[in-house]
Amino acid sequence: MLKEICQGKSGCFALLIVLTLIGTALFGPYISPYDPLEIRVDEILQPPSLKHPLGTDLLGRDVLSRMIYGARISLEVSLVAVGLSLLIGVFLGAIAGYFGGIIDQIISRFIDIMLCFPTIFLILAVIAYLEPSILNIMIIIGLTSWMGIARLVRAEILSLKEREFVLAAKIYGASSMRIIFRHLLPNALPPVLVSASLGMGNAILIESALSFLGIGVQPPIPSWGNMLIEGKETLEVAWWLSFFPGLAILLTVLAFILLGERIQEIVNPKRK
Amino acid sequence: MLTYLIKRFLILLVTLWGVTVISFGILHLAPGGPLTPLTEFNPKITPEYREKLIKMYGLDKPLHLQYLNWLKGIIKLDFGRSFSLDQRPVWDKIKERLPVTLLINTLALILILLISIPLGVLSAVKSGTRFDQIFTFLTFFGYAMPSFWLALLLMLIFGVKLQWLPISGLHSIVGYEKMSLFEKILDWTKHLLCPLFVATFGGIAGFSRYLRNSMLEVLKADYITYARAKGLPERVILYKHAMRNALLPMITLLGLSLPGLIGGSVIFETIFGIPGLGQLMWQAVMSRDYPVIMANLLLVSFLTLLGNFLADIGYALADPRIRLSEKK
Numbered sequence: 001m002l003k004e005i006c007q008g009k010s011g012c013f014a015l016l017i018v019l020t021l022i023g024t025a026l027f028g029p030y031i032s033p034y035d036p037l038e039i040r041v042d043e044i045l046q047p048p049s050l051k052h053p054l055g056t057d058l059l060g061r062d063v064l065s066r067m068i069y070g071a072r073i074s075l076e077v078s079l080v081a082v083g084l085s086l087l088i089g090v091f092l093g094a095i096a097g098y099f100g101g102i103i104d105q106i107i108s109r110f111i112d113i114m115l116c117f118p119t120i121f122l123i124l125a126v127i128a129y130l131e132p133s134i135l136n137i138m139i140i141i142g143l144t145s146w147m148g149i150a151r152l153v154r155a156e157i158l159s160l161k162e163r164e165f166v167l168a169a170k171i172y173g174a175s176s177m178r179i180i181f182r183h184l185l186p187n188a189l190p191p192v193l194v195s196a197s198l199g200m201g202n203a204i205l206i207e208s209a210l211s212f213l214g215i216g217v218q219p220p221i222p223s224w225g226n227m228l229i230e231g232k233e234t235l236e237v238a239w240w241l242s243f244f245p246g247l248a249i250l251l252t253v254l255a256f257i258l259l260g261e262r263i264q265e266i267v268n269p270k271r272k
Numbered sequence: 273m274l275t276y277l278i279k280r281f282l283i284l285l286v287t288l289w290g291v292t293v294i295s296f297g298i299l300h301l302a303p304g305g306p307l308t309p310l311t312e313f314n315p316k317i318t319p320e321y322r323e324k325l326i327k328m329y330g331l332d333k334p335l336h337l338q339y340l341n342w343l344k345g346i347i348k349l350d351f352g353r354s355f356s357l358d359q360r361p362v363w364d365k366i367k368e369r370l371p372v373t374l375l376i377n378t379l380a381l382i383l384i385l386l387i388s389i390p391l392g393v394l395s396a397v398k399s400g401t402r403f404d405q406i407f408t409f410l411t412f413f414g415y416a417m418p419s420f421w422l423a424l425l426l427m428l429i430f431g432v433k434l435q436w437l438p439i440s441g442l443h444s445i446v447g448y449e450k451m452s453l454f455e456k457i458l459d460w461t462k463h464l465l466c467p468l469f470v471a472t473f474g475g476i477a478g479f480s481r482y483l484r485n486s487m488l489e490v491l492k493a494d495y496i497t498y499a500r501a502k503g504l505p506e507r508v509i510l511y512k513h514a515m516r517n518a519l520l521p522m523i524t525l526l527g528l529s530l531p532g533l534i535g536g537s538v539i540f541e542t543i544f545g546i547p548g549l550g551q552l553m554w555q556a557v558m559s560r561d562y563p564v565i566m567a568n569l570l571l572v573s574f575l576t577l578l579g580n581f582l583a584d585i586g587y588a589l590a591d592p593r594i595r596l597s598e599k600k
Contacts, residue, residue, distance in 0.1 A: 109290065117531065117569065120538050121568065128565050247421075249421060253416035
């Protein structure tokens with residue numbers, strides 16, 4: 001699979017960025033040049049230099065170190081959020097598609113209802129009632145982003161369930177749950193993989209938007225989104241504070257989208 | 273057609289009901305009930321007064337009665353009073369901000385269509401060429417671009433470095449009263465350029481890519497081959513036969529893209545200091561002004577729902593397969 005992804009130029013680029021991100025998140029503490037929380041009053045707002053490759057912020061903290069730490073937060077949040085949305089989406093989509101009838105009606109209406117809320121508004125409303133802790137943000141993003149996956153899985157199962165191998169499984173007496181989870185879902189895996197990759201990009205975008213609005217990851221914990229708040233305040237004097245964290249978000253999201261697109265091409269060559 | 277519309281309308285009602293139920297549920301998420309945020313840190317509110325408030329808001333009644341009461345208020349556009357210092361009715365606050373958000377989003381939608389339709393068709397026609405490759409790359413770029421960062425970059429380039437455009441508000445504050453009508457329009461335009469750019473950027477990527485794929489799909493159809501075989505000029509085939517069919521699904525996409533568009537308002541209104549619904553929502557969340565938050569959430573989801581319903585009607589009107597299906 002990895003080899004195949006790397007055959008395309010864009011796939012290779014995407015894979016490189018995603019692997020770099022994972023590496024950065026895993027080994028952050030060993031590779032970051034400074035402590036991301038260390039305040040140095042004598043080094044505030046330093047432009048990029050050899051000593052501080054991406055400059056320093058208002059409190060003299062090293063931007064590169066903070067971004068390395070932020071990569072970990074972003075990846076953590078989006079992994080848990082996407083995991084949760086996969087869990088809900090695959091489960092609801094599978095039973096809606098397999099059982100049909102009234103169960104399908106109820107689940108499909110529920111999806112329609114959830115899709116009516118502009119995600120950002122819904123998340124904002126929920127966060128206003130809860131604490132904006134990292135755990136809450138992961139859960140809320142997960143709870144508000146499963147609808148697309150549910151629809152996708154439902155459609156896949158609908159088209160698969162009339163096939164002979166399902167009939168065969170029924171004849172030898174397999175239970176509904178066994179048919180869904182052992183026979184149908186593995187066949188629906190490729191499109192789910194694609195939307196999981198796109199979902200990672202989306203979750204990172206939402207997390208950083210929330211943090212930028214001041215209701216996501218809270219300072220002093222650095223995240224790419226909340227680093228940009230300082231960037232906005234110091235726009236006139238320190239361009240690097242608003243440039244680099246945003247660039248990191250853009251490249252990461254772009255990588256996940258391209259990766260999803262590449263997986264799509266591999267598992268479904270007709271689409272190309 | 274009529275049956276289709278009635279069915280759509282019934283679905284609309286069910287969805288509407290679901291939206292109110294979920295919103296009501298969020299209202300009761302606060303630990304200790306919806307009054308806690310109002311009373312918790314307020315020393316002026318004694319336990320007796322709290323009891324009175326609970327009676328007043330009907331919080332001692334069973335949940336389903338509370339829901340019905342709440343719903344009755346909403347139908348009369350009574351969302352209660354804001355928790356902020358001015359304590360104004362929530363609906364008044366929303367009323368004065370709604371036009372700005374609607375104006376910007378409508379303008380954005382028009383711009384998105386004007387730009388993405390030619391782009392999408394062109395890249396489908398030139399599929400596989402250099403232009404198409406660059407276009408595809410740019411659309412991914414558009415998907416991935418964080419709108420708040422784009423806004424910051426625009427402020428940095430046009431506001432701070434070049435000083436061409438103002439970076440905040442809807443119009444100038446100093447000297448605005450003395451401007452002529454033309455100057456006022458120019459002033460508004462200057463202020464809205466950056467926000468509109470942010471609001472349209474992602475949309476253009478999504479719409480044009482969708483149209484490109486839809487167009488490619490249509491170009492494979494038998495009737496296009498037939499039209500070619502008949503010897504029709506390529507221009508007629510593309511713009512009369514193919515494009516009209518490729519544009520059909522765009523109507524549905526239009527409805528589906530509304531939540532994203534309205535959601536984006538929160539971000540660009542907050543950054544550019546535009547007094548619209550999005551900024552109101554953000555301010556309300558920051559100050560935990562729950563009545564305003566709930567009213568906002570309900571309103572934007574109603575707007576989305578309405579947009580979807582209109583898109584359904586539009587689709588039915590545009591597609592003869594549905595328009596003429598009466599007799600079946």
